[in-house]
Amino acid sequence: MKDFKLDNHPKINSGFQVPDSYFDSFPDKVMMQLPEKESKVISIFRNKKVWITSAAAVLILALMIPFFNPSTVEEPQLDSTAIENYLSYNTNISQYELANLLDKNDLEKLETDINIEDKTIEDILISNNNFENYIID
């Protein structure tokens, strides 16, 4: 077998091929990846940390807004019974003053048919010391 001698053999190329126009586009490909020239004025907003901190501060303020707003919650509707109870138990308004506040319509509404036995009426009059109030002039 004939010994292979590298020097005696014509130059053997690597066999590697390069895609067409690879070298045409390569310089631009690299230039696009290079860092841009930094301007002299460095905006604080280039700093990621500033963005994150600012966002966090805004979020905290936003969450606190409800606590500073006056309450716009609707007040619960008080029914007339609750108001009456309050007035009777918590105030010093006399029955006379209350009666003065009632107008004719209110009085008509208050009128009900009460079926009371005469005996019951007698008992009330006897027990009540202020029965003169019931004598209508």
Next chain:
Amino acid sequence: MQEEQDFIKELLNPKTQNDAFQKLLRQYQRPLYSHIRTIVLNHDDTDDVLQNTFIKVFRNLQNFKRESKLFSWMYRIATNEAISFITSKAKRNGMTSEAFQQKQIENIKADSYFEGDEIQLKLQKAVALLPEKQQLVFKMKYFQELKYEEISEILGTSVGGLKASYFHAVKKIEEYVTRN
């Protein structure tokens, strides 16, 4: 030499840097591509390493010591990038660099960007079996056709050491091709 010094000044001056760097790219892309390709073997990997090499060159322009030539400095960066690339890829595949490169060569016929005939393929296989340093020296001398002095500047090895490495590499290749 003066021409190179002027060019280096242009590369370091922010006003002229971009134009000068584009010139550098056009001047060195092909030789550096070939150099890297002989080490990493496939085109896509070479493309990655070549880009990284130029980006590293750009970033380190300020650190370039003018005692060595621009060409040697860039080749050194390219060599280191290529070897690091092979080492980490081999590691990811659980192999040594040599074993990985041999595997790459076995598959090289399937590579659409390899159009070697029988002897070219045999030569690639023979080279892949060499120890790493001998491989590098052989590739730079035989495929890249660099001078011993240039290789010495790039690898930091003496010319004598390089000649010895090359001699041993050639012997082993010749034995392999003869046997196969």
